[in-house]
Amino acid sequence: MFALQGDVREHLAALRRLGASTLAVRRPAELEQCDAIVLPGGESTTMHKLAVTFELFEPLRERIAGGMPAFGTCAGMILLADRITDGTTDQRTLGGLDVTVRRNAFGRQVDSFEGDLDMAGLDAPVHAVFIRAPWVEQVGEAVEVLATVPTGEAAGRIVAVRQGALMATSFHPEVGHDDRVHGLFVDHVRTM
Template sequence: MVIGVLALQGGVREHAEMLRALGAQAILARKPNDLDNLDGVVIPGGESSTIDRLMRIFGLADPLTEALRGGLPVLGTCAGLITLATEIEDPAPGQKSLGIVDMRVRRNAFGRQVDSAVETIVTRYGAVRAAYIRAPEVVSVGGDAEVIAVTSERIVGVETPSALAVSFHPELTGDTTIHERFLSKVRGTVDA
């Protein structure tokens, strides 16, 4: 399995290392042709408006959107969740999203950087050690989006047939549960 990690900003190295530890080949995706021949892609956490702006500057937004709409499996963590949403409730000036997962999100819902925390949450796939850093929340879901994780009555995980999006950073805690679920989605696509 060849997984591209969108390498514009954020937790790129941590995702790549975790994917490699789980047996996938991880490549860093910075240019449109880096998206060719991928079995899946990860949009890491970071600053969502910066990721959006850099995707547009480097010409990645349109080809990535096309690939994702074509069924390329994707994992989005924190800012990646925001990037995948159909609606951002409080976007930065000029900020857009890819519109892949039918959900409305609110940026920085868990507070400022100093409010960062690590906690264990229950997901549909088991307990996950999750790091929250200026994390978003999912305000609502529609279409084929299903809630897979809730904490403090906030939606923090959503899944569709081809996408997995979480508000937190499992790659920072070393918990592989979410990445394993993502790779099972990729295997289902590869084997299909």
């Protein structure tokens, strides 16, 4: 679990409820002990800067490029994207997902919302919480779209994707006690 900023505690709790072994990663030595990583929601530019400061950015980028499974939520989705729209001029990503993500696509903090959406691999809708969330504007051929916004002004916008060992959501599945989205990732890691 990338633990420099964001909803670390909530993600760790969800993973533990699913029986996964967890470790808060703040340094390269801790990253070396991980088989997979979760990149939480938070502030993507701050997460990037902290990862560089703590000398975690390049080792993490290399592990992801080498096939380490990763699950990014909200800001974590931005970090996994190959391309960002509306990012800061100095913002870099870890990359790996062949997607273009628009930062803060749904608007400001006051525009945050929640609602139910269908997600591939789940037998019932998931309650999704969007907080200053990104959306996916473009996907490459190898990217599987897992969920889109069902209704409203943003209907059809892509909010969950998977490509190989990488998975990302625009929303915060760690909010609440529905662990099924984390379960999709944990099950995928266990089968690799």
